[in-house]
Amino acid sequence: VRDFAPEGAQPHALGARAILRLAVPVPLRRLFDYLPPQGLGADDLCPGQRFLVPFGNRDLVAVLVDVVSESPLAELKPATECIDRQPIFDARSRQFLQWAADYYQAPVGELYAAALPVALRKGKPSDHWAEQWLELTTEGKGLPETALARAKKQQELLQLLLKTGRQSRTALNARGLNSTVCKALIERNLAHWVSGPTAPPPLEEVEPQAAPELNDEQREVIDAVPASGFSASLLEGTTGSGKTEVYLRLMARALARGEQALLLVPEIGLTPQTLRRIAARFPDFRIAALHSGLADGERARAWLSAASGVADIVIGTRSAIFTPLPRLGVILIDEEHDGSFKQQDGVRYSARDLSVVLAKSADVPVLLGSATPSLESLHNALSGRYQHLRLRHRAGNARPPQISVVPTLHQQLQEGFAPQVLRHIGDTLNRGEQALVFINRRGYAPALTCDDCGWLADCPHCSAKLTLHRRSRHLRCHHCDYRMREVHSCPQCHSRNLNALGAGTERSEDFLTHSFRNFPVIRVDRDTTATKQALDKLLEPARNGEPCLLLGTQMLAKGHHLPKVTLVVIQDADGGLFSADFRAPERMGQLLEQVAGRAGRGDLPGHVLVQSRYPEHPLLQLLLNRGYGAFARQLLEERKIAQLPPVRAMALVRAECEEPRWAEEFLANARNYLEALAPSSPELQYLGPVPALLERKSGRFRFYIQITADKRGLLQQLLARFCQWAEGNRNRRLRWAVDMDAQEL
Ligand code: ADP
Ligand code: ZN
Numbered sequence: 001v002r003d004f005a006p007e008g009a010q011p012h013a014l015g016a017r018a019i020l021r022l023a024v025p026v027p028l029r030r031l032f033d034y035l036p037p038q039g040l041g042a043d044d045l046c047p048g049q050r051f052l053v054p055f056g057n058r059d060l061v062a063v064l065v066d067v068v069s070e071s072p073l074a075e076l077k078p079a080t081e082c083i084d085r086q087p088i089f090d091a092r093s094r095q096f097l098q099w100a101a102d103y104y105q106a107p108v109g110e111l112y113a114a115a116l117p118v119a120l121r122k123g124k125p126s127d128h129w130a131e132q133w134l135e136l137t138t139e140g141k142g143l144p145e146t147a148l149a150r151a152k153k154q155q156e157l158l159q160l161l162l163k164t165g166r167q168s169r170t171a172l173n174a175r176g177l178n179s180t181v182c183k184a185l186i187e188r189n190l191a192h193w194v195s196g197p198t199a200p201p202p203l204e205e206v207e208p209q210a211a212p213e214l215n216d217e218q219r220e221v222i223d224a225v226p227a228s229g230f231s232a233s234l235l236e237g238t239t240g241s242g243k244t245e246v247y248l249r250l251m252a253r254a255l256a257r258g259e260q261a262l263l264l265v266p267e268i269g270l271t272p273q274t275l276r277r278i279a280a281r282f283p284d285f286r287i288a289a290l291h292s293g294l295a296d297g298e299r300a301r302a303w304l305s306a307a308s309g310v311a312d313i314v315i316g317t318r319s320a321i322f323t324p325l326p327r328l329g330v331i332l333i334d335e336e337h338d339g340s341f342k343q344q345d346g347v348r349y350s351a352r353d354l355s356v357v358l359a360k361s362a363d364v365p366v367l368l369g370s371a372t373p374s375l376e377s378l379h380n381a382l383s384g385r386y387q388h389l390r391l392r393h394r395a396g397n398a399r400p401p402q403i404s405v406v407p408t409l410h411q412q413l414q415e416g417f418a419p420q421v422l423r424h425i426g427d428t429l430n431r432g433e434q435a436l437v438f439i440n441r442r443g444y445a446p447a448l449t450c451d452d453c454g455w456l457a458d459c460p461h462c463s464a465k466l467t468l469h470r471r472s473r474h475l476r477c478h479h480c481d482y483r484m485r486e487v488h489s490c491p492q493c494h495s496r497n498l499n500a501l502g503a504g505t506e507r508s509e510d511f512l513t514h515s516f517r518n519f520p521v522i523r524v525d526r527d528t529t530a531t532k533q534a535l536d537k538l539l540e541p542a543r544n545g546e547p548c549l550l551l552g553t554q555m556l557a558k559g560h561h562l563p564k565v566t567l568v569v570i571q572d573a574d575g576g577l578f579s580a581d582f583r584a585p586e587r588m589g590q591l592l593e594q595v596a597g598r599a600g601r602g603d604l605p606g607h608v609l610v611q612s613r614y615p616e617h618p619l620l621q622l623l624l625n626r627g628y629g630a631f632a633r634q635l636l637e638e639r640k641i642a643q644l645p646p647v648r649a650m651a652l653v654r655a656e657c658e659e660p661r662w663a664e665e666f667l668a669n670a671r672n673y674l675e676a677l678a679p680s681s682p683e684l685q686y687l688g689p690v691p692a693l694l695e696r697k698s699g700r701f702r703f704y705i706q707i708t709a710d711k712r713g714l715l716q717q718l719l720a721r722f723c724q725w726a727e728g729n730r731n732r733r734l735r736w737a738v739d740m741d742a743q744e745l
């Protein structure tokens with residue numbers, strides 16, 4: 001029985017004076033007091049409602065956090081109006097948002113704003129999306145499933161209502177049960193309309209699909225996750241080992257108890273394919289998908305249906321972690337290592353890390369799954385903080401792929417490909433199978449230079465080169481999106497000897513199309529897949545099993561299950577070996593393992609060819625010979641020796657400014673301030689100010705100081721003090737931010 005009465009919406013019982021304490025979306029780390037709007041009594045006030053409030057010369061949408069009777073301020077302004085009759089944030093989500101604001105040193109009002117979908121952030125009343133629901137009458141509930149046999153549509157509707165209790169008008173329409181059918185039941189006094197909360201936008205109709213029989217490993221994993229109560233588990237399961245099946249079973253378990261399931265996926269993981277798989281498994285449940293492809297109104301509907309407890313399953317990308325879920329029963333994080341779970345600007349938070357905090361406060365299990373766990377989660381699992389679960393074998397008949405290295409130094413390469421690699425691709429296609437070529441760079445070439453004077457096409461706003469995009473005849477900056485028309489002569493010496501250096505996906509597409517004329521070449525990168533639907537459509541021939549050559553960036557590395565891909569080529573494995581970022585090898589290992597994992601996921605055996613200039617490099621050797629698991633454990637040892645995260649807590653204080661001197665000066669002062677509070681010691685270390693890896697971006701120079709500490713608590717206290725100090729030192733032209741558990745340098 002799935003009931004959706006909003007939980008514990010208790011009006012505040014107070015005496016004569018009620019003061020609203022509100023989270024206002026401004027960059028200040030505090031709450032703001034207002035008087036209730038004219039004509040609103042204390043009985044109408046519920047924390048979790050939105051109010052329109054005057055702030056400076058604007059009206060802002062704020063969220064009521066508390067109702068109090070005293071304020072330190074003598075003069076209070078009244079709020080302009082109350083937007084929601086019912087609160088839209090329940091008590092637990094308010095507590096969770098406050099926790100996150102404290103942990104990430106974020107202004108709490110901005111965090112509330114980040115939690116809301118745009119339409120609600122702008123102040124549209126939630127009543128706008130109220131729904132009509134069709135419910136059985138007592139008489140209707142008394143009928144057997146076999147009743148109404150002479151009217152097929154009416155019987156279908158009756159059976160659906162008997163099974164699910166009630167259905168929204170939108171959902172019924174989406175199933176082809178229109179108002180005539182509903183009317184027929186109503187006229188027989190078997191059903192009636194009631195008005196109720198928002199229902200999620202209906203998904204594409206799919207054929208229901210039964211669950212496969214679990215294998216022993218999967219069953220052990222599922223049994224090891226307690227059905228209720230808080231627990232955190234890491235599921236380290238090789239690619240294709242059936243992790244998704246484990247998520248589906250854990251979801252089913254929560255749904256059977258009348259609870260909501262939350263599944264977080266990486267940005268590029270929320271594809272129509274993923275949604276179809278879940279919809280096919282749970283045809284009778286209400287699924288809310290929160291993704292960027294939705295129009296504002298649809299997204300608000302999905303969000304409200306989750307927040308009111310109507311949606312049973314909520315699938316979303318990182319910001320979905322802030323959606324109130326009053327019946328939450330389990331949290332699942334797919335591809336937990338994925339960088340998109342970390343928000344890199346504005347309110348900087350990690351949805352992956354927060355999922356464990358949320359699970360604890362809701363007292364429910366959380367499972368983090370990946371074939372290539374982050375060192376953070378692996379560290380937590382190996383030290384016993386998380387339960388460590390493994391799936392070592394591929395599900396069904398699939399075998400692990402066979403990996404070989406192809407040295408590229410001193411080889412005659414053709415457009416970056418070794419001859420034997422091209423031969424393998426040809427053989428694969430001729431056998432009627434599919435090959436996948438991974439190139440981690442979109443565009444035609446990553447650099448354009450003049451062979452006569454050495455001119456190099458740079459971005460005028462960033463410390464970065466421009467990428468040549470031949471298809472659109474542009475030079476483009478991948479950091480700030482600056483564009484200029486493609487040039488055919490050198491702007492400096494007018495020579496026509498311009499040289500495009502290196503290869504991106506467009507260039508390789510040209511070459512491979514030319515080399516394998518009889519087969520379709522499908523290029524998948526951000527330029528060919530402006531929408532999720534476009535990606536789905538692009539991959540259609542591959543899903544149909546026709547021989548074809550897939551070529552693309554890391555968009556191809558995740559999530560896709562293409563059983564006919566038997567050869568994977570990694571064109572250049574060396575990217576992460578020599579970076580200044582200590583996380584680069586970890587990311588490289590994850591990417592290579594994930595790409596390699598696309599090979600041989602069906603009944604046919606898979607091969608992976610890895611091109612490298614440094615085939616003897618010990619990290620590459622370890623990764624290719626012993627796999628990501630051994631590789632990651634080695635990296636973790638190195639992080640211990642270097643006293644870097646995840647062994648230590650790390651935060652960055654960032655500053656950026658058009659004038660580099662000011663950013664550096666601000667951070668030097670910041671460091672002095674911090675060191676006066678807590679001098680550096682073996683337990684607490686400061687580094688910087690130093691320039692960020694990308695020193696200049698969009699015309700602003702970027703610097704940071706790095707603080708590492710043995711204890712998170714100490715770091716927290718320091719950063720809280722720092723934020724107070726920095727809020728008082730306002731310089732309009734300088735932007736600063738605290739980046740707790742920073743992922744990028
Ligand atoms: P992962 O998420 O670990 O990459 P999936 O859950 O997508 O793996 O499973 C890979 C393939 O194996 C899918 O086609 C899935 O349907 C299939 N599969 C998963 N579990 C089983 C099982 N117990 N028996 C048969 N096939 C399975
Ligand atoms: Zn020149």
Ligand code: ZN
Binds near residue numbers: 461462464479480698
């Ligand atoms: Zn730029």
